[in-house]
Amino acid sequence: MSKVLVVTSGKGGVGKTTSTAALGAALAQSGQNVVVVDFDVGLRNLDLVMGAERRVVFDLINVVQGDARLSQALIRDKRCETLSILPASQTRDKDALTSEGVARVMDELREKFDWVICDSPAGIERGAQLAMYHADMAVIVTNPEVSSVRDSDRIIGLLDSKTKKAEQGEKVDKHLLLTRYDPARAARKEMLSVEDVLEILSIPLLGIVPESEDVLKSSNVGAPVTLAAPTSLPARAYFEAARRLSGEKLEVSVPVEKRGFLDWLFKRDA
Amino acid sequence: MSFLANIFARRQQSSSVAKDRLQILLAHERSAGGESGESDLIRQLHKEIMEVIARHVAVDQDKVQIKVDRGSGCSMLEIDVEVPQELSGKRTS
Ligand SMILES: Nc1ncnc2c1ncn2[C@@H]1O[C@H](COP(=O)(O)OP(=O)(O)OP(=O)(O)O)[C@@H](O)[C@H]1O
Ligand SMILES: [Mg+2]
Numbered sequence: 001m002s003k004v005l006v007v008t009s010g011k012g013g014v015g016k017t018t019s020t021a022a023l024g025a026a027l028a029q030s031g032q033n034v035v036v037v038d039f040d041v042g043l044r045n046l047d048l049v050m051g052a053e054r055r056v057v058f059d060l061i062n063v064v065q066g067d068a069r070l071s072q073a074l075i076r077d078k079r080c081e082t083l084s085i086l087p088a089s090q091t092r093d094k095d096a097l098t099s100e101g102v103a104r105v106m107d108e109l110r111e112k113f114d115w116v117i118c119d120s121p122a123g124i125e126r127g128a129q130l131a132m133y134h135a136d137m138a139v140i141v142t143n144p145e146v147s148s149v150r151d152s153d154r155i156i157g158l159l160d161s162k163t164k165k166a167e168q169g170e171k172v173d174k175h176l177l178l179t180r181y182d183p184a185r186a187a188r189k190e191m192l193s194v195e196d197v198l199e200i201l202s203i204p205l206l207g208i209v210p211e212s213e214d215v216l217k218s219s220n221v222g223a224p225v226t227l228a229a230p231t232s233l234p235a236r237a238y239f240e241a242a243r244r245l246s247g248e249k250l251e252v253s254v255p256v257e258k259r260g261f262l263d264w265l266f267k268r269d270a
Numbered sequence: 271m272s273f274l275a276n277i278f279a280r281r282q283q284s285s286s287v288a289k290d291r292l293q294i295l296l297a298h299e300r301s302a303g304g305e306s307g308e309s310d311l312i313r314q315l316h317k318e319i320m321e322v323i324a325r326h327v328a329v330d331q332d333k334v335q336i337k338v339d340r341g342s343g344c345s346m347l348e349i350d351v352e353v354p355q356e357l358s359g360k361r362t363s
Binding site for chain 1: 284285287288291294295299309312313331332334335336337338339340341
């Protein structure tokens with residue numbers, strides 16, 4: 001059974017695109033067939049984070065409008081053959097993304113892949129609603145700060161009302177992914193704690209991804225962090241989150257660095 | 271190189287990789303009417319090449335793969351057309 005997963009947040013810049021790439025790659029690295037779909041029309045970035053920007057020919061709107069076949073628009077990852085990306089249009093009009101067209105493309109993607117992961121644009125408008133409409137599952141990316149938590153709450157409301165599942169009287173399976181978490185600041189009580197956020201949003205926790213320079217380095221070189229730095233803390237958090245998405249029951253822990261002398265000696269900057 | 275120099279040798283900094291990638295991408299996005307100009311050109315080339323091929327072979331659009339690789343200074347355009355069995359059979363017999 002294929003699953004459609006939306007990665008959403010309401011608030012911008014919290015780590016949706018980073019998480020789409022990392023979770024998509026982690027699921028693909030476990031052998032499942034995965035496509036990551038960029039819904040951020042006009043501001044596409046998933047191609048850059050995945051290192052596919054030089055290979056984009058057609059995009060989601062071309063497929064929706066029938067200018068290209070789906071198979072012609074999909075770009076297969078060079079490092080992981082079970083991972084593909086469907087880019088967003090950089091220039092075309094957002095309104096070109098019709099609901100019927102998107103529905104047709106989503107059906108076609110479901111047939112080809114085990115996981116269809118949709119990277120939502122920020123906001124709560126049409127673009128975000130189109131990205132979530134077909135979702136069976138949602139990853140709500142939240143930073144431990146007040147405005148992000150508030151926006152996540154609004155997105156949860158939309159997931160419960162404006163999706164196909166909701167219209168059919170069912171529920172989208174929702175998971176909270178806490179990103180850019182700084183354990184030191186949390187210890188000093190300068191940041192909302194994991195428990196605080198969970199208590200307010202009351203949806204199950206998928207993982208805690210720490211603030212880490214490995215995320216930035218990976219996006220510089222154009223690779224999901226799970227491919228570029230698979231042993232780094234954020235990558236480990238994403239690998240575990242991917243296993244939970246696949247149905248494994250794993251305890252969520254706050255990621256901490258355990259570095260030995262040898263790690264320190266051989267650690268090189270990338 | 272000595273053992274120590276080896277240990278402390280650094281790989282190319284990720285920021286310089288980022289800069290190279292951006293320069294290539296933006297050069298393409300800014301040139302010839304921007305990225306849409308470039309995709310229009312690719313679409314036109316694809317259409318005309320397919321018309322020529324269609325005069326000789328019946329091709330299934332789903333069996334046509336189009337790839338580009340934008341480089342610095344030039345791009346590679348690759349169109350793969352799967353030629354139906356009967357035709358390639360006729361040629362060899
Ligand atoms: N765990 C992390 N540690 C450090 N930096 C991070 C982390 N996660 C994301 N970032 C950085 O935060 C910035 C925003 O991330 P990203 O683009 O993934 O967010 P987004 O939610 O997709 O943004 P938008 O709403 O604009 O689409 C990027 O520069 C990214 O590298
Ligand atoms: Mg994004």
